[in-house]
Amino acid sequence: MGPYFTEEEEQFRAKARAWLESSLADGRFKIALDEPDERNETEWAAAQREWDRRLFQGGYAGLAWPKEYGGRGATVIEQFIFAEEAARAGAPGGLNNMGRSLIGPAIVRHGTDEQKKRLLPKLLSGEEVWAQGFSEPNAGSDLASLTTRAELVGDEWVINGQKIWTSHGHHADWMLLLARTEKTDPPYKGISAFLVDMRSPGITVRPIRQLNGKTGFCEEFFDNVRIPKANLLGTINSGWNAAMTALGYERSVLNVGRHLVMIQFLGRLAKKAGNRIKAGEQGTLFLERLGRAYAAAWSLGCLQYTYASRWAQGAPPGPESSLMRVTWALALQECTELAVDVLGPRAQISCGPEAIDDGDWLLQYYSSRGRGISSGTLEIQRNVIAERILGLPRR
Amino acid sequence: MRFDLTEEQKLLEKDARNYCQGRFGRDALREFVSKPFFNKERWLEMANQGWLGAVVSEEHGGLGLGVGGIFPLLREAGKALVPLPLWESGVVASLLLGEQGDKDSGHRTLEALAEGRAIATVALFEEADIVEPTCVSLTARRDGDSFVLSGQKPIVAFGADADWLIVLARSDAGTTDLSGLTLFAVPANTPGVRATDLPMTDVTYRFAKVEFNEVPAAAGSVIGEVGNAAALLQRVIPRAQVALCAEMLGGCDKVLEMCVEYSKQRVQFGRPIGSFQAIKHRLADMYLKVSAAQGLAYAAVKEVDNGGGAGSLVKVAKAMCNDAYRFITHEGVQVHGGIAFTWEHDMHLYFKRALRYRNTLGTSSRLMYEVGLALAGGGL
Numbered sequence: 001m002g003p004y005f006t007e008e009e010e011q012f013r014a015k016a017r018a019w020l021e022s023s024l025a026d027g028r029f030k031i032a033l034d035e036p037d038e039r040n041e042t043e044w045a046a047a048q049r050e051w052d053r054r055l056f057q058g059g060y061a062g063l064a065w066p067k068e069y070g071g072r073g074a075t076v077i078e079q080f081i082f083a084e085e086a087a088r089a090g091a092p093g094g095l096n097n098m099g100r101s102l103i104g105p106a107i108v109r110h111g112t113d114e115q116k117k118r119l120l121p122k123l124l125s126g127e128e129v130w131a132q133g134f135s136e137p138n139a140g141s142d143l144a145s146l147t148t149r150a151e152l153v154g155d156e157w158v159i160n161g162q163k164i165w166t167s168h169g170h171h172a173d174w175m176l177l178l179a180r181t182e183k184t185d186p187p188y189k190g191i192s193a194f195l196v197d198m199r200s201p202g203i204t205v206r207p208i209r210q211l212n213g214k215t216g217f218c219e220e221f222f223d224n225v226r227i228p229k230a231n232l233l234g235t236i237n238s239g240w241n242a243a244m245t246a247l248g249y250e251r252s253v254l255n256v257g258r259h260l261v262m263i264q265f266l267g268r269l270a271k272k273a274g275n276r277i278k279a280g281e282q283g284t285l286f287l288e289r290l291g292r293a294y295a296a297a298w299s300l301g302c303l304q305y306t307y308a309s310r311w312a313q314g315a316p317p318g319p320e321s322s323l324m325r326v327t328w329a330l331a332l333q334e335c336t337e338l339a340v341d342v343l344g345p346r347a348q349i350s351c352g353p354e355a356i357d358d359g360d361w362l363l364q365y366y367s368s369r370g371r372g373i374s375s376g377t378l379e380i381q382r383n384v385i386a387e388r389i390l391g392l393p394r395r
Numbered sequence: 396m397r398f399d400l401t402e403e404q405k406l407l408e409k410d411a412r413n414y415c416q417g418r419f420g421r422d423a424l425r426e427f428v429s430k431p432f433f434n435k436e437r438w439l440e441m442a443n444q445g446w447l448g449a450v451v452s453e454e455h456g457g458l459g460l461g462v463g464g465i466f467p468l469l470r471e472a473g474k475a476l477v478p479l480p481l482w483e484s485g486v487v488a489s490l491l492l493g494e495q496g497d498k499d500s501g502h503r504t505l506e507a508l509a510e511g512r513a514i515a516t517v518a519l520f521e522e523a524d525i526v527e528p529t530c531v532s533l534t535a536r537r538d539g540d541s542f543v544l545s546g547q548k549p550i551v552a553f554g555a556d557a558d559w560l561i562v563l564a565r566s567d568a569g570t571t572d573l574s575g576l577t578l579f580a581v582p583a584n585t586p587g588v589r590a591t592d593l594p595m596t597d598v599t600y601r602f603a604k605v606e607f608n609e610v611p612a613a614a615g616s617v618i619g620e621v622g623n624a625a626a627l628l629q630r631v632i633p634r635a636q637v638a639l640c641a642e643m644l645g646g647c648d649k650v651l652e653m654c655v656e657y658s659k660q661r662v663q664f665g666r667p668i669g670s671f672q673a674i675k676h677r678l679a680d681m682y683l684k685v686s687a688a689q690g691l692a693y694a695a696v697k698e699v700d701n702g703g704g705a706g707s708l709v710k711v712a713k714a715m716c717n718d719a720y721r722f723i724t725h726e727g728v729q730v731h732g733g734i735a736f737t738w739e740h741d742m743h744l745y746f747k748r749a750l751r752y753r754n755t756l757g758t759s760s761r762l763m764y765e766v767g768l769a770l771a772g773g774g775l
Contacts (some may be wrong), residue, residue, distance in 0.1 A: 001398065001399065001400065001463055001696045002694075002697055006396065023708065069448075080396070118665070169522040198477045214621050227648060266770060277767070287771060290766075291711075291765065293706070294714055294766055295766065296696075298691060298708065301688060302689075302690025303687055305693075306398055306689070307694075310399075312396045326679075327683060327687060382680070383672065383679075384677060385683070386675035386676070386678050386679045387675070390655050390679070392655070392667075392670065393669055394680065
């Protein structure tokens with residue numbers, strides 16, 4: 001049963017751990033663990049960019065990428081181990097995490113030689129930051145119904161429409177954009193993927209202030225934006241494949257190690273709330289919830305081991321990412337809700353000296369509510385589990 | 396990296412699945428439900444496969460495989476609702492007797508258990524389901540070198556069938572805490588032992604109330620040392636809990652299978668009910684819970700079989716298996732609708748078993764509380 005790692009894997013872990021420890025030693029990345037707000041945006045972005053740079057210099061930026069594109073060609077278990085160690089060490093994601101983990105692999109798989117040569121080196125080094133332009137105001141869970149249009153006019157694609165919920169959109173140099181190139185039934189068959197230079201005339205980017213007060217994502221308006229014909233990724237009307245390649249990575253390896261973050265969170269909470277949870281009947285009730293939150297966090301850890309073991313034996317990442325996604329979101333919501341309940345009324349003070357830890361616990365609680373929505377709502381994930389794992393009929 | 400059954404475990408899983416499904420199909424099970432009995436023939440078959448001595452150490456005539464070595468068998472047994480005391484005799488009693496040191500009597504008993512010549516059961520707690528100061532009022536009074544047992548154990552699985560009873564008793568009347576407890580291995584045919592059949596919710600198992608009326612217990616029947624039962628139980632209970640996880644997971648597997656099958660076939664409003672999101676999401680949640688419970692149980696096996704002190708992960712696994720089986724059987728009744736509320740349908744057999752398991756060796760509330768306490772004390 002296990003989990004049991006091979007000797008080589010343990011050696012890789014030791015190396016990764018040592019590198020992370022020394023790279024994080026100067027402590028300047030704490031700000032990058034959270035989303036930015038208006039006050040710290042500049043400082044936050046600088047720290048994130050610095051992390052992108054260190055990952056590249058350390059040879060960990062293209063962990064999963066083939067060696068011919070500057071990657072490490074690491075095994076899926078090495079990716080797993082690095083993600084776990086990064087979570088344990090409290091490493092930030094970097095500004096270009098989306099580019100490295102999702103978009104890069106899609107370009108590797110679907111791009112032309114020219115696109116790869118032009119785009120991948122700067123993506124990998126963090127010099128050019130990428131964003132994902134998928135969701136629209138009227139195409140969320142039903143992504144395939146998107147209506148942003150791309151028309152071929154002469155040697156250029158002309159793009160009109162709107163994208164939304166784009167992480168770090170206002171820092172992006174490039175975007176992987178999905179747009180409709182044909183009205184089809186089913187709608188996903190008329191979607192194409194484009195590589196869009198965000199400095200193209202006609203693009204307006206607006207940060208969105210979130211429930212938690214942060215500005216983690218943006219909306220973008222495309223008004224007769226012209227991009228070269230050669231910036232189509234893959235063939236026309238095959239954009240859905242590129243999107244699925246990107247989302248496949250997003251939903252698998254990106255979840256790894258998140259249980260460790262939650263377990264650390266609970267450890268800090270137990271310390272912080274020591275007096276309130278050790279006394280009286282209320283304390284007993286809180287302790288049971290603390291145990292349940294810990295169990296929820298470990299559930300995610302054990303699911304990750306279960307599937308990593310299958311990947312190690314050659315199974316490609318598949319719909320199980322939905323299991324991990326749901327388990328993570330629910331566990332995180334359980335952990336953070338416990339925190340704001342157990343820490344008492346002062347946990348409601350948003351920031352400042354009267355707040356507990358400058359309102360960080362409250363912020364975590366806010367953010368956790370978004371985790372049941374982003375990258376596919378809990379309901380969509382449950383549909384995936386029911387249809388693709390249990391084989392229930394779609395209609 | 397590996398987090399999966401070993402090749403040996405996969406072989407055992409296959410053998411156990413063939414055996415359990417072949418021998419404990421619906422007819423056999425229904426025969427048991429209408430007239431519960433101890434099936435000696437099946438018991439000997441399982442002994443011949445080596446299954447009854449799997450966790451017993453090699454020096455005591457067993458295979459010394461640890462909980463991992465019997466896990467797939469217990470899962471299949473839980474799936475088929477095997478109505479035999481595999482867990483009581485083959486796991487808990489065997490592990491406790493294995494703690495007896497090099498006493499001759501214990502050695503012989505273990506051999507008999509492994510060969511299926513005798514069966515043992517555990518008569519540990521009274522008003523509790525796990526070790527706590529008030530869990531025992533049955534007394535063991537000193538009488539020269541030996542003891543005399545008086546009191547009763549209200550619920551003992553296969554209590555009327557077992558040859559050996561592993562009895563937890565208060566041997567030091569001056570104590571009210573865990574320090575004065577001792578374990579005894581008592582032959583069931585000792586004068587003064589009386590077992591009466593008990594109508595319990597789990598109709599796929601057998602239960603008795605066992606009374607001890609001035610029952611003599613020789614010094615040699617003490618397991619471990621006098622007054623040392625609590626420590627011994629703390630060593631064995633984590634392994635017993637993980638073994639229960641295996642049985643619970645088997646039940647979860649079967650009920651989920653039944654639900655998926657049914658919701659694909661059952662048509663209402665002109666569609667299979669499994670095409671409705673209300674049903675899909677229930678089934679997805681079932682799958683989520685059993686997947687997590689399985690992963691936690693696997694990790695817990697590593698913890699108990701590697702000989703380290705069992706920590707919170709075992710408690711987490713037991714609690715999450717409790718919850719998964721509860722959830723899956725509750726939702727299973729709901730998904731099947733009216734047919735699941737009949738005696739004829741098998742769903743209630745699983746539903747009732749789930750209730751038994753979650754009140755054996757730790758309810759979720761208690762276990763989660765203990766995990767929280769360990770975390771708050773910095774003990775994780």
